[in-house]
Amino acid sequence: MTESKAVLSSNKMSNSQLLHRVYPLLVGLFLGFIQTGLFFQLSFTFSSSFRTYVMMVICWLVGSVLGLRVATKWAVPTNGFLLIALLAYGISSVALHLRPFETTFGILYALLIILMGIYPGVFFARMSSIYQARRLFFQENNGFIIGLVGATLLFMLVGRLGIWVSPVLVAGLVTLSGMYGNQYDIHPA
DSSP, X not given: OOHHHHHXXXXXXXXXXXXXXXXXXXXXXXXXXXXXXXXXXXXXXXOOSHHHHHHHHHHHHHHHHHHHHTGGGSSOOHHHHHHHHHHHHHHHHHHHHHSTTOGGGHHHHHHHHHHHHHHHHHHHHHXXXXXXXXXXXHHHHHHHHHHHHHHHHHHHHHOHHHHHHHHHXXXXXXXXXXXXXXXXXXXXX
């Protein structure tokens, strides 16, 4: 092997290793952005009651359980579930913007939150074959915390535009990472 080929292969390896470390962080960042953005939008344009927060948490957990137990077996790539979560977030954002304080849409928001929650369930189920559980949770959780803080700051500084655009940008990074590191856009076996 020539020296230039060795250097190229070592660069490829380091890019792969970097992607391996960053991918769960990016997913956590995305989840932090959509959860925080959704919470702010629901609180300011639907209802700021404790029931809204409880609905959001319970529906997210129901979606995650569905993702872990059921959806992970569907013949949909992992990035497909990311797109579903992003579309559900977009639909809820548009509905909240067009019909603020419309309490009859509570069931719609609950169903959309369940759809958003499916992606993290599928992500954790499918990535468990690639990552050790503690590393996966640690990296995703760090990204999630950064997403919580980042979405809060964006909302304070930019307003709604920040929590509308940032999830799309981060989802694009997650999708590109999944496509580049082909092993992350997993189809069920």
